[in-house]
Amino acid sequence: MxxxxxxxxxxxxxxxxxxxxxxxxxxxxxxxxxxxxxxxxxxxxxxxxxxxxxxxxxxxxxxxxxxxxxxxxxxxxxxxxxxxxxxxxxxxxxxxxxxxxxxxxxxxxxxxxxxxxxxxxxxxxxxxxxxxxxxxxxxxxxxxxxxxxxxxxxxxxxxxxxxxxxxxxxxxxxxxxxxxxxxxxxxxxxxxxxxxxxxxxxxxxxxxxxxxxxxxxxxxxxAHDDIATAKGCLKEMIIKTAKRGGKVMIPAFSLERTQEIVYDLHVLWDSKEIPAIPIYIDSPLATRVTEVFMKHPECYDKELYENFLAKAHNPFKFSLVKYTGSVEESKKLNTMPGPMVIMAGAGMCEAGRIRHHLKNGIDDPKNTVLAVGYMAENTLGRRIVDPEIHEVKIFDEIFQKKAEVVSVNAYSxxxxxxxxxxxxxxxxxxxxxxxxxxxxxxxxxxxxxxxxxxxxxxxxxxxxxxxxxx
Ligand SMILES: [Zn+2]
Ligand SMILES: [Zn+2]
Known part of the structure; x- marks a missing residue:
């Protein structure tokens, strides 16, 4: 053999x-x-x-x-x-x-x-x-x-x-x-x-x-950071950015990472640890993936089962979260004032709707870019998280990196x-x-x-x- x-x-x-x-x-x-x-x-x-x-x-x-x-x-x-x-x-x-x-x-x-x-x-x-x-x-x-x-x-x-x-x-x-x-x-x-x-x-x-x-x-x-620190970091950045009236922009992979963050936000909201600000999931792919997640409770762990399913509570839906569909809905977010959370793909910012949000918000010191995944070399995501780089090119335009940039590596x-x-x-x-x-x-x-x-x-x-x- x-x-x-x-x-x-x-x-x-x-x-x-x-x-x-x-x-x-x-x-x-x-x-x-x-x-x-x-x-x-x-x-x-x-x-x-x-x-x-x-x-x-x-x-x-x-x-x-x-x-x-x-x-x-x-x-x-x-x-x-x-x-x-x-x-x-x-x-x-x-x-x-x-x-x-x-x-x-x-x-x-x-x-x-x-x-x-x-x-x-x-x-x-x-x-x-x-x-x-x-x-x-x-x-x-x-x-x-x-x-x-x-x-x-x-x-x-x-x-x-x-x-x-x-x-x-x-x-x-x-x-x-x-x-x-x-x-x-x-x-x-x-x-x-x-x-x-x-x-x-x-x-x-x-x-x-x-x-x-x-x-x-x-x-x-x-060695990765302890997973237990991830939710705390998410909470801290949301509170801080909401106080500034800014937007938390999260580039996230549509499969798994987006759902994990929505789930953690839901837990934080249920225990009243984050303020009532809107959370937009601006990714049609992530929305489709989330629908598949909802069909497969056989994959969930005990904690999710006890805190959500046993109480007939949907882990991926709650009053703050909105799944945007059309391009028009996505574009509207650009002109809406903060505070808010926007999560969009692609994870490394090389494609997808996140680039439009970054273009509109990366030069505003009120905002936060929260990196929750691996950023490969030679990607826009890597240039955003690199503290040595102070300006980035998005859609052929140069922007000053004035938003606060925070990386959470614990979600790996x-x-x-x-x-x-x-x-x-x-x-x-x-x-x-x-x-x-x-x-x-x-x-x-x-x-x-x-x-x-x-x-x-x-x-x-x-x-x-x-x-x-x-
Ligand atoms: Zn894999
Ligand atoms: Zn693999």
């Missing part, structure tokens, strides 16, 4: 790993995730365009960990290329994938329009969008939802179980039992490992005993070094650990810590397309 790394090998995007198994009825090939490569546009476009296998004939099943695009984002392309076997995931991941893949199709269509308009005649080839919204709709017919913790067949000789990953709603770690030539082999895959104490979702489950573990390593060398949905150590040190029976979904900088110190703590365990840090015999 082999594991082949088609992506997220010494990088954090493009998650796609193949289990290649010799069964009595021939070779079975199963993909764990089928995600988009992100990052530098020209490099990602090349990696995304081609699969190193024939989707129409080679792959027997896809098992999907969660609905982030670096894990699910190439499924429409797989379908478009002829793949017609099933994609198995949790019920919530299935519904979230539908919304997120549609949005991804829309972005690919828009990107293509931009290329055609501005870059025609350049060195870049125009082959049409990677996939369209229609491709995303079409591929949903092969998705099959499953419950957490049940065992079910993927194909002959291969069973899988979804266990809680604690990362986003619907996210799962995968546990496989594989019967190959009469011998049982157990493989675990973390997908993206989450953290304890995140709002809304349950804490990560314990990985059961496995022989081989494929483990993410995104923050293998970093990814395990940090101690969470990763905790998982890996407690998995019984493991003989081989394959580190994925990380850059060398985080992965290598993590590997050293495992080596020191677990004698005899083999650690592999493969390159893309490397085949690992197990």
């Amino acid at each position: 082999k594991i082949i790394l088609h992506g997220a090998a010494r990088e954090v995007t493009g998650s796609c790993h193949e289990l290649r198994i010799e069964t009595d009825s021939g070779t079975k090939r199963i993909l764990l995730d089928c995600g988009l490569f992100q990052g530098k546009r020209s490099e990602a476009a090349v990696k995304n365009a081609e699969f190193p296998f024939d989707p129409a004939t080679d792959i027997d099943a896809v098992v999907l960990t969660h609905a982030h695009m670096d894990h699910a984002g190439r499924i429409p392309l797989l379908y478009k290329s002829g793949y017609r076997n099933k994609v198995i995931c949790t019920y919530a991941t299935k519904d979230l994938s539908e919304v997120m893949l549609m949005d991804s199709g829309y972005i690919h269509e828009k990107d293509e329009e931009y290329f055609q308009k501005h870059l025609k005649g350049s060195m870049i080839n125009f082959d049409g969008p990677l996939y369209t919204q229609q491709d995303a709709i079409d591929c949903m017919e092969i998705f099959q939802g499953r419950n957490y913790n049940d065992w079910f067949d993927v194909c002959e000789g291969v069973k899988v179980q979804f266990i809680e990953a604690g990362h986003i709603v619907g996210a799962a770690m995968l546990v496989f039992e594989i019967l190959e030539k009469g011998k049982l082999h157990r493989v675990g895959f973390t997908g993206d490992l989450g953290r304890n104490m995140l709002p809304i979702i349950r804490d990560p489950a314990q990985m059961p005993p496995v022989d081989t573990l494929i483990c993410e390593s995104t923050y293998g060398n970093r 949905g990814h395990a940090d070094m101690s969470d990763l150590d905790n998982l890996v040190m407690n998995v019984k029976d493991v003989k081989k650990i394959i580190l994925v979904h990380g850059e060398s900088e985080g992965m290598e110190p993590f590997a050293t810590r495992i080596k020191n703590a677990r004698e005899g365990v083999e650690i592999v840090m493969p390159e893309r397309e490397e085949e690992i015999e197990i």
Whole structure:
């Protein structure tokens, strides 16, 4: 049996790993995730365009960990290329994938329009969008939802179980039992490992005993701020900005982060810890994602259940919060006086409605920009949070950064070094650990810590397309 790394090998995007198994009825090939490569546009476009296998004939099943695009984002392309076997995931991941893949199709269509308009005649080839919204709709017919913790067949000789990953709603770690030539082999895959104490979702489950573990390593060398500090910081900035009569502008990812903040604001409002100021969720995508969240109470943790569901109280709706729809409604917020909270995408301020709000408000010292997520290099978000930078360019105009800028890092949905150590040190029976979904900088110190703590365990840090015999 082999594991082949088609992506997220010494990088954090493009998650796609193949289990290649010799069964009595021939070779079975199963993909764990089928995600988009992100990052530098020209490099990602090349990696995304081609699969190193024939989707129409080679792959027997896809098992999907969660609905982030670096894990699910190439499924429409797989379908478009002829793949017609099933994609198995949790019920919530299935519904979230539908919304997120549609949005991804829309972005690919828009990107293509931009290329055609501005870059025609350049060195870049125009082959049409990677996939369209229609491709995303079409591929949903092969998705099959499953419950957490049940065992079910993927194909002959291969069973899988979804266990809680604690990362986003619907996210799962995968546990496989594989019967190959009469011998049982157990493989675990973390997908993206989450953290304890995140709002809304349950804490990560314990990985059961496995022989081989494929483990993410995104923050293998970093410690996050304590999640318990996040809500306090949110409260403090809202009170402070409201006193100034300003606007709190929160760039937030539409999937999970927006809902977590709405939920925390709701808890703060119920205990009368924040003033009565309007809260606008100005993101049609976040609104659609929130609707999916409301359909999946099976993913909620005990706290949410006791404080909200048991009292027939909707965690994502309360008197202060308004979900804006049309562009006109969004534009109206520009001329309305504060205080107010505006939450809008995109998370790193590279697209979406947040740019319009920043354009209108970043040069006003009454306002606050509250960064609640990771800002990658070379994004507007990174330039906003960088204290050394005093002016920023938004829609080709230069603005002075006079608003107060505050970063809250405690909301991260990814395990940090101690969470990763905790998982890996407690998995019984493991003989081989394959580190994925990380850059060398985080992965290598993590590997050293495992080596020191677990004698005899083999650690592999493969390159893309490397085949690992197990
Ligand atoms: Zn993720
Ligand atoms: Zn990921």
